[in-house]
Amino acid sequence: MKIGFDNEKYLKMQSEHIRERIGQFDNKLYLEFGGKLFDDFHASRVLPGFQPDSKLRMLCELSDQAEIVIVISAEDIEKNKIRGDLGITYDSDVLRLMHIYQELGLYVGSVVITKYNAQESAELFKNRLEKLGIKVYRHYLIPGYPTNVPFIVSDDGYGKNDYIETSRPLVVVTAPGPGSGKMAVCLSQLYHEHKHGIKAGYAKFETFPIWNIPLKHPVNLAYEAATADLNDINMIDPFHLEAYGETTINYNRDVEIFPVLNAMFQRIYGESPYKSPTDMGVNMAGNCICNDDACRNASCQEIIRRYYASRRRLLLGACSEEETYKLEMLMNQADITVHDRPVVDAALTESERTGGPAAALELPDGSIVTGKTSDLLGACSALLLNALKELAGIGHEIKIISPQAIEPIQSLKTKYLGSRNPRLHTDEVLIALSVSAATSEDAKLAMEQLPKLKGCQAHVSVMPGSVDIKQFKLLSIQATFEAKYEKNSVFFNNKGV
Incomplete structure (x- = not known):
């Protein structure tokens, strides 16, 4: 920025x-x-x-x-x-x-x-x-x-x-x-x-x-x-x-x-x-203010983020429609739409291509990486790994987390903690990555890129679980989310499982 x-x-x-x-x-x-x-x-x-x-x-x-x-x-x-x-x-x-x-x-x-x-x-x-x-x-x-x-x-x-x-x-x-x-x-x-x-x-x-x-x-x-x-x-x-x-x-x-x-x-x-x-x-x-254009651009992104946050709260019943309408009006006054946030179109395009939830993140150099949902990883977790590999210059085909680090976490979730979802959340991915870093130079190099995510913009095509939202905040990633659930279950999404 x-x-x-x-x-x-x-x-x-x-x-x-x-x-x-x-x-x-x-x-x-x-x-x-x-x-x-x-x-x-x-x-x-x-x-x-x-x-x-x-x-x-x-x-x-x-x-x-x-x-x-x-x-x-x-x-x-x-x-x-x-x-x-x-x-x-x-x-x-x-x-x-x-x-x-x-x-x-x-x-x-x-x-x-x-x-x-x-x-x-x-x-x-x-x-x-x-x-x-x-x-x-x-x-x-x-x-x-x-x-x-x-x-x-x-x-x-x-x-x-x-x-x-x-x-x-x-x-x-x-x-x-x-x-x-x-x-x-x-x-x-x-x-x-x-x-x-x-x-x-x-x-x-x-x-x-x-x-x-x-x-x-x-x-x-x-x-x-x-x-x-x-x-x-x-x-x-x-x-x-x-x-x-x-x-x-x-x-x-x-x-x-x-x-x-x-x-x-x-x-x-x-x-x-x-x-x-x-x-x-x-x-x-x-x-x-020493660069007015920089402040204008940053503020426009903030307005869009506030709009998406309001849409999310509205879905959860935590704010009124009037609040969301006001934010739409402010976007009109600033002459911006959600499409002025590059990661929005990138995430939605990837979601349409893969037929499932997807996420996108803009790196410090302006390039955009995406992540899709798989049997192993949720969209946010895949995005995080792809971004770290891109920053570290590690090829996409290289696996930086060993199966020995993933399997115990999946077993703990499904066998002992009652989760029906074996996919790894972002916090679990980071734990697995840190374990792998003890024996893998690639994993260690990827871990060292985490500070570079601070201030990066991200968007997810669905509303992720609370665990992933919290992890984005801890990493200082400025994320927005579409106001819709991955599955048609309020309980599923409120629990973030």
């Missing part, structure tokens, strides 16, 4: 811009961090060259000035809300995040429990944190939030929240996921700091949408695709256009809430420091 984003320039420019924003206030800035602070793989896919941990590295450059406040909603604790990407509860993730930040030398000052109403689970979590020596603060539900500004910005509103004691100029407010109440925590602190004679500032750090590239730029359309389930819509910031005569991009929720935020700022300070939602942002990503 061609590099389209200058990551080092981004780290330098972003940290400098945040320092400048701190200086605009009384050396106190509450910075709301939207999205993922690290492992931002969406950004790395649509901005090739962006490192998934870029925001965290940038924050490390400010470590002497920054402290982190982690926010979690009592309602999320009460209902054991799960992070879909990690499969752990939000309260467990708070502890995980604290550990990661501290390991990197970042100072975690406290945890704030929002929407607190003496819920038993929230109280137990608070006690657990305090026993670990962690400061915990409580913020309460405020009647009429966010529209009843006179009540919210009063001693009976924000005034009832605990005042979070902070010690550094930059306070990064982050959370395990959306809806935790990060913005409310920042605004509550502005109210309390003002009571203490400090004119603190507020800013928002979100990578997408990028404010200084066109509204319908594929990078911004890819953000809409990523949030199709939330129905976020990119739009021109009308407040910025009116104030400065300049077209900038924001999204509907920030534009809708800005009049309320503006009224809060005016009530706290007597005047608002910002004239638009764009003014509140500090994102410099748009200034660091």
Whole structure:
């Protein structure tokens, strides 16, 4: 993939811009961090060259000035809300995040429990944190939030929240996921700091949408695709256009809430420091795109991948038809179809030729390899072996896995684990390949090619089992799947057997 984003320039420019924003206030800035602070793989896919941990590295450059406040909603604790990407509860993730930040030398000052109403689970979590020596603060539900500004910005509103004691100029407010109440925590602190004679500032750090590239730029359309389930819509910031005569991009929720935020700022300070939602942002990503075509192409591929993922979830009953329709509309806006993804036609053509499931993968040099279903291997497993042999320069006719490595796995599956399918999944193929590598130079050479699969595009003509989908993710292969089952059995495919 061609590099389209200058990551080092981004780290330098972003940290400098945040320092400048701190200086605009009384050396106190509450910075709301939207999205993922690290492992931002969406950004790395649509901005090739962006490192998934870029925001965290940038924050490390400010470590002497920054402290982190982690926010979690009592309602999320009460209902054991799960992070879909990690499969752990939000309260467990708070502890995980604290550990990661501290390991990197970042100072975690406290945890704030929002929407607190003496819920038993929230109280137990608070006690657990305090026993670990962690400061915990409580913020309460405020009647009429966010529209009843006179009540919210009063001693009976924000005034009832605990005042979070902070010690550094930059306070990064982050959370395990959306809806935790990060913005409310920042605004509550502005109210309390003002009571203490400090004119603190507020800013928002979100990578997408990028404010200084066109509204319908594929990078911004890819953000809409990523949030199709939330129905976020990119739009021109009308407040910025009116104030400065300049077209900038924001999204509907920030534009809708800005009049309320503006009224809060005016009530706290007597005047608002910002004239638009764009003014509140500090994102410099748009200034660091160094190859626009590379970012456009990568973003178009991301939109297509999101479309296929939506089709898969729709088949599983995990999303609505409206979400899929929105992604189809975004593809139309980007002037692309599934056929702009080369591996799609390659996989479907191979499937039609062989009369069974097939898969295709685009190698780093742009060439495409395919895999078909056989008595021994599923399409994904055959694809993986063919790709490794091609990368290693090993002839297609050469067998790189010995029968002695395959037969015990098949026997284990069918005789002892109750599987009716003797074909090897991708994880089993890799185990067999690693066993063969102990005695075969070809197998060893093929194994050494695995890192080269990172970032490769793949497509499968049917929906594979969960084991193969997981293995593609572990290998960082960006795969899509047709939304249809190999066999007419929901049970068969959900079990991935």
